[in-house]
Structures are given as structure tokens and as C-alpha cells.
Amino acid sequence: MRVHHLNAGTMCPIGKRLVNGTGSLFQRARLVCHCLLAETQDGLALVDTGIGLGDIADPPRLGRRWVRQAAPRLDRGETAVAQVKSLGYSPDDVRHILLTHLDRDHAGGVPDFPRAKVHVHRKEHEMAVTHRIAAPPGRYIADQWKHGPDWEIYGEGGEDWFGFKGVRALGDREPDILMIPLPGHTLGHCGIAVRGGAKWLLHAGDAYFFHGQIQAKPRMPFVLGVFQRRADMDSAARISNQERLRALHAAHGDAVTIINSHDPVHYEDCCCGDH
Numbered sequence: 001m002r003v004h005h006l007n008a009g010t011m012c013p014i015g016k017r018l019v020n021g022t023g024s025l026f027q028r029a030r031l032v033c034h035c036l037l038a039e040t041q042d043g044l045a046l047v048d049t050g051i052g053l054g055d056i057a058d059p060p061r062l063g064r065r066w067v068r069q070a071a072p073r074l075d076r077g078e079t080a081v082a083q084v085k086s087l088g089y090s091p092d093d094v095r096h097i098l099l100t101h102l103d104r105d106h107a108g109g110v111p112d113f114p115r116a117k118v119h120v121h122r123k124e125h126e127m128a129v130t131h132r133i134a135a136p137p138g139r140y141i142a143d144q145w146k147h148g149p150d151w152e153i154y155g156e157g158g159e160d161w162f163g164f165k166g167v168r169a170l171g172d173r174e175p176d177i178l179m180i181p182l183p184g185h186t187l188g189h190c191g192i193a194v195r196g197g198a199k200w201l202l203h204a205g206d207a208y209f210f211h212g213q214i215q216a217k218p219r220m221p222f223v224l225g226v227f228q229r230r231a232d233m234d235s236a237a238r239i240s241n242q243e244r245l246r247a248l249h250a251a252h253g254d255a256v257t258i259i260n261s262h263d264p265v266h267y268e269d270c271c272c273g274d275h
């Protein structure tokens with residue numbers, strides 16, 4: 001299937017060298033909200049949604065501290081819905097939204113596609129939406145789903161995929177789009193794998209933040225590493241899944257391309273284009 005790469009939200013925190021690994025301490029860094037738009041036999045499928053129109057209209061709902069530290073551009077032209085339109089589609093053409101998790105910079109665009117079915121892991125839904133599992137205070141922005149999305153919940157059963165367990169296909173109908181449990185950053189965090197031709201593209205969400213973390217000799221800029229640890233709900237699980245992703249990259253890099261949500265290097269490597 002054809003896959004479009006979207007940056008649905010640029011963030012510019014201070015301290016480029018300590019965030020991006022290059023540049024000056026006094027320059028603004030650049031982080032992206034890397035989303036995928038896949039053309040499927042059942043309409044368009046969007047992997048994560050980045051920052052949405054509602055967030056831009058009301059930035060304080062994102063949290064004043066988060067806005068101050070992350071310094072998002074809040075550009076309407078960067079929203080997923082604006083980019084879907086620029087590709088010649090209607091928002092109603094997006095039939096499915098697959099979320100790695102429900103953090104504010106991943107689920108902000110959900111209300112911009114009110115007719116889409118929203119696919120998410122059960123533990124994520126129970127923390128963020130139903131509150132059956134207690135979430136860290138202020139972690140989720142309930143306004144991003146107050147419109148009542150059509151949820152599709154995952155979490156039971158599943159198959160194996162390159163050694164990863166509990167993998168489910170999109171609605172159990174689309175074998176070329178998979179939800180892969182990768183807990184750690186949140187308890188219900190998932191990766192989303194999309195197959196195009198003979199190769200898979202694995203969007204690992206926030207399972208890791210920096211491209212150097214899945215190399216044979218892992219490396220990580222200091223401030224980005226601090227933020228990653230502070231954002232963990234289960235650090236041991238996140239570290240374990242990073243090791244598994246590192247092993248997958250080493251053993252099957254010819255069959256699986258791995259990207260994450262916020263690394264601009266990954267985004268540029270995808271040529272800001274299509275696969």
C-alpha cells in the first residue's frame with residue numbers, strides 16, 4: 001500500500017545539542033510528530049494524529065508547562081487534517097486512526113476526523129478514557145476525545161511477529177497493518193506496522209526517542225534521555241522493548257524499517273515523502 005509521511009506538529013525546545021545531539025546549547029531544537037497516512041482497501045488509515053485544530057485554537061488545554069517546555073509551533077498547516085486535504089482527500093476519507101498511545105502530542109487530531117474508527121490498546125483506553133487504571137495526574141487531555149470517538153479496543157489474543165507477542169491486525173481484517181504491544185512509555189503503548197510490498201515499516205511511537213538508541217552502540221542526548229525517563233510509566237518494560245527493537249533492527253533491517261514519533265532524522269530519512 002502507499003504510505004504518506006506527515007509531520008503533524010513541530011516542537012522547538014531550547015538546547016539543540018542536548019535534544020538533537022548536534023548544534024549549540026542555545027539553539028532551538030527540532031522535534032516532529034511523525035504520522036503515517038496509509039491508503040488501504042478500506043479507505044485511509046492514519047497512524048497517530050499529532051497536534052490538532054482544537055489544540056491550536058486553545059493552547060492552554062495542552063498544559064501551560066508543556067507548551068512552555070516543548071514550544072510547539074501550533075501551525076494549522078501542519079495538522080494532519082490540513083495535510084490530508086492538501087493531498088486531495090476529505091477528512092471523511094480517513095476511516096481508521098491507529099494510535100500508538102493517547103498522549104497529547106499523538107491524539108490531538110482525533111476530533112478532526114469524527115467519522116474515523118479509533119484503534120487503541122485496552123490499557124491505554126482504561127487509563128485515559130474510562131479511568132479504570134489510574135494515570136499520572138495531567139498525563140492525558142480528555143478534551144481530545146470528549147466528542148466520543150468510535151473506539152476499537154485491542155489487548156486480548158494476537159499472533160507473533162518477528163518475536164513480538166500479542167500482535168493484532170487492523171480490525172482482524174487488514175493483514176498489512178498491525179498493532180504491536182510495546183509497553184513502557186505508557187502501559188498501553190503500541191507500535192504500528194504497515195507493510196508496503198516486501199518490506200514492513202514499523203512506527204514505534206515513543207518506544208524510543210532518538211535514532212541512536214536502536215543502533216548497535218546505543219547513544220542518547222542528555223536532555224532527551226531525562227525527558228524519556230520522566231515520561232516512562234514502566235521504565236523496565238521500555239528498556240526491554242528498546243532492546244527488542246535493537247535486535248529486530250540488527251537481524252531484520254532489510255525487512256523492517258523502524259521509525260519513532262519525534263526524531264527529525266527518521267522523518268528526513270523518509271524523504272518527507274511516500275513509500
